[in-house]
């Protein structure tokens with residue numbers, strides 16, 4: 001794919017962020033907020049769900065629905081090695097227990113035993129309870145080690161579109177909600193091959209997660225409320241696409257290293273992330289002593305550990321709800 005997805009434009013984006021950083025302006029909302037979105041035809045292809053995938057607005061908005069027949073999903077046409085991947089998503093409202101909406105990078109179809117994956121997963125809930133957002137990372141088939149975190153949100157994700165983004169470089173992965181960094185996964189020596197390092201495609205799906213999504217499977221999808229419709233807009237693919245045959249970066253004469261030099265840039269961005277995590281993180285694998293008697297090596301357990309139960313759930317529980325906060329920043 002040529003459109004907005006090759007290395008030169010990515011390099012431009014890096015230069016732009018550097019320039020803004022040097023000039024002292026806050027970069028947290030720029031320039032990631034202003035990348036050109038693609039139409040469905042330009043960057044994506046349907047995976048499954050026949051007519052449960054519908055295009056609207058000149059192909060710039062995709063509706064994925066789940067009914068008793070099937071869910072639906074799409075994927076990027078290209079494979080990427082690093083980049084910025086984003087969508088504005090509006091989740092199904094009302095009763096949505098058991099429904100899972102996922103926005104993620106994966107190469108599971110290419111590497112059955114050693115796949116990499118970077119996930120945003122949205123877990124539906126019973127009426128009156130909020131959707132939960134989960135992030136996770138697998139590298140080189142490390143499915144025995146889940147690195148899940150879950151969060152409440154400071155808005156109702158079923159009322160409007162909100163932007164969910166993944167920045168993936170050689171050195172780190174950053175998850176964003178409405179351009180606020182919510183999690184940073186740094187490649188550490190200890191993580192070794194468990195940091196995603198092979199080209200991945202971008203996926204968006206809706207499916208029936210009745211067996212596990214809501215309170216460990218206690219609440220199932222109720223098709224009386226179907227169809228469940230998740231809406232995707234502002235689709236951004238901004239990375240280094242690779243040749244699907246040899247998986248080497250399509251260089252087009254650019255400095256391939258440019259795709260690796262992204263970082264969480266400003267102190268403001270870090271402060272906002274820390275604040276979000278203090279207020280809204282409801283579960284972290286790092287604090288889950290039931291699953292991990294001793295936490296995986298990359299977990300630096302700080303003073304916040306006292307706020308978590310041995311199950312990894314936050315003791316602050318309900319206080320993390322939307323009601324407690326107007327805005328994060």
Ligand SMILES: *[C@@H]1O[C@H](CO)[C@@H](O)[C@H](O)[C@H]1NC(C)=O
Pocket residue numbers: 114140192193194
């Ligand atoms: C990934 O896993 C395979 C099979 O377990 C192993 O041979 C390989 O060395 C691993 N790669 C890295 C980068 O750790």
